[in-house]
Amino acid sequence: MTTDLCTIGFSSKNLRRFVELLEENNVQKLVDIRLHNTSQLAGYSKKDDLEYVMELRGIEYIHEPLLAPTEEIFKAYKKKEINWEEFKEQYIDLLKERKIEEKIDDLMGSKTVCLLCSEHKPHTCHRSFLAEYINEHLHSDLRVVHLM
Numbered sequence: 001m002t003t004d005l006c007t008i009g010f011s012s013k014n015l016r017r018f019v020e021l022l023e024e025n026n027v028q029k030l031v032d033i034r035l036h037n038t039s040q041l042a043g044y045s046k047k048d049d050l051e052y053v054m055e056l057r058g059i060e061y062i063h064e065p066l067l068a069p070t071e072e073i074f075k076a077y078k079k080k081e082i083n084w085e086e087f088k089e090q091y092i093d094l095l096k097e098r099k100i101e102e103k104i105d106d107l108m109g110s111k112t113v114c115l116l117c118s119e120h121k122p123h124t125c126h127r128s129f130l131a132e133y134i135n136e137h138l139h140s141d142l143r144v145v146h147l148m
Contacts, residue, residue: 005134006114007127008147010045013120018044019057021147028111029060033127034118035068045116064107066098067115069126088129095133104138114147122146 006025010018022030030050037047044050047063054061069091077087107113119125128146135142 002141002143004112004145005108005131005142006112006145006147007117007122007131008114009117009119009121009125009127010042011118011120015044015053019053022059022114023057025114025145025147026112027059027114029062029109029113030054030116031067031107031113032061032063032116033067033130034116035065035071035074037063060111066103067095067100067130069094091126091129092133095130101138104134120148
């Protein structure tokens with residue numbers, strides 16, 4: 001049986017559209033994979049606010065920083081010390097080092113999960129690498145759906 005693994009970025013969409021996308025795709029669990037989720041720049045997606053909205057909509061919310069790149073990796077990419085492919089390689093190595101495969105079954109369960117980050121487009125965000133990693137290494141029966 002194929003299970004959906006969705007991804008979403010909060011930028012470039014208002015809260016109404018954000019929630020509509022989750023509900024239209026039957027998301028039951030939103031996994032926040034941002035390193036920092038309390039900044040004023042996060043708007044409606046600040047941890048406490050988003051957790052409350054998800055509770056009202058019947059969607060489980062968890063923040064899992066182990067699925068986020070380190071501050072060092074982010075900074076190296078933003079300063080152009082590493083390129084996008086090097087960023088991906090370092091991030092995937094970090095996932096292996098953190099042994100996320102031991103946590104994914106608990107994280108996924110039998111629910112439709114959506115990975116949350118900031119970037120609007122998945123191809124400019126680490127969530128696409130994580131979804132690919134989960135699909136290739138842990139759950140080959142997944143269908144990855146990028147919500148935009």
